[in-house]
Amino acid sequence: MRKGEVNMTQHLDQMAVEDLLTTMNNHDKSVPLAVENALTQVKPVIDACVEAIRNGGKVIYMGSGTSGRLGVLDASECPPTFGVSTDVFTGIIAGGDRAIRFAVENAEDDQLQGAIDIENILTEKDVLIGIAASGRTPYVIGGIEKAKELGVFTAGIVCKPDSKIAELVDGPIELLVGEEIVRGSTRLKAGTAQKLVLNMISTITMIKLGKVYEDYMVDVQASNHKLRNRTIGIICEIAEVDEDTAKEALLACDNRLKAAVLVSKFSISSEEAFEILTDYEDNLRESITYLETKSAVLG
Structure with missing residues (x-):
């Protein structure tokens, strides 16, 4: 002062x-x-x-x-x-x-x-x-x-x-x-x-460390009703699918959001989604890039 x-x-x-x-x-x-x-x-x-x-x-x-x-x-x-x-x-x-x-x-x-x-x-x-x-x-x-x-x-x-x-x-x-x-x-x-x-x-x-994709919490734990709804919303927005599709994918993927995004967005099995995420160290962006490149090559 x-x-x-x-x-x-x-x-x-x-x-x-x-x-x-x-x-x-x-x-x-x-x-x-x-x-x-x-x-x-x-x-x-x-x-x-x-x-x-x-x-x-x-x-x-x-x-x-x-x-x-x-x-x-x-x-x-x-x-x-x-x-x-x-x-x-x-x-x-x-x-x-x-x-x-x-x-x-x-x-x-x-x-x-x-x-x-x-x-x-x-x-x-x-x-x-x-x-x-x-x-x-x-x-x-x-x-x-x-x-x-x-x-x-x-x-x-x-x-x-x-x-x-x-x-x-x-x-x-x-x-x-x-x-x-x-x-x-x-x-x-x-x-x-x-x-x-x-x-x-x-x-x-x-x-x-890959825990966020764009500005989404893609490793959020859906431990309550609010977070379960948020998880469904994130899948819908990233994969550009409807709520029913997101819910089905999340269920098939044992509530793993990243895998559910891949299943919803690319119409692959949960097993394939898990394998790709493992190959790319659970990084959603790199997994999406791989699948987009693969889709482009296959036409």
Whole structure:
């Protein structure tokens, strides 16, 4: 704050709700810019995640408090959205599962426990992403140091400049959102910025691994009525068929969306669809290109 400026957030308790809303919204506007400024730092982390998963490894998010909960949230949403196993993205939080809902006092200060928790699940094929708004959480530092001992690629999502974690990791991501409207409450701008970057890491990694075709979630797990309807709609749109045809194909393909698209679009058997997807490592675009080329050759 420059000399002579008035800090409009220092009298929050005396402000009307309308003014508080405006002030908080104005603070939040800095978040997308902070993320934009860090995009060049995010790319190498995504590249490392793609390579790790392609080679049979996993991505581990590690944090405490809000940062840890955001990692657990992002990891837990990947299986239903992208059809991956529950360990491809893994979130661990200081204090264990109880800390997802309740504050576990002093858990974030246990550097040794961070090292132990990581050592128990880490392999040399993995990527570890530490999430800590302060950039100095001992629990996360313990995990990062252990991962570095094992030669694992490490990244850190932090919201302070020149932090210990940014110095330690291979891929630092610095989201410099500035002071919070409520001083020190890192669940606000810092948490929002972290969530945006976690969205980018998991979603773009999955796109590059063939889990998205055009803008469709083609590995979505149809685990409820809404998602079953969405799955039918995706098949209809990609294969350009009616709903009955899509339903029949999905049933014949044991609810595997990609195979059902091939069956619907090219009038092939489910067995042939499975074989082609296997040949092209479950990549729908490459499978469609093959069948289109084959159809053109055969006239």
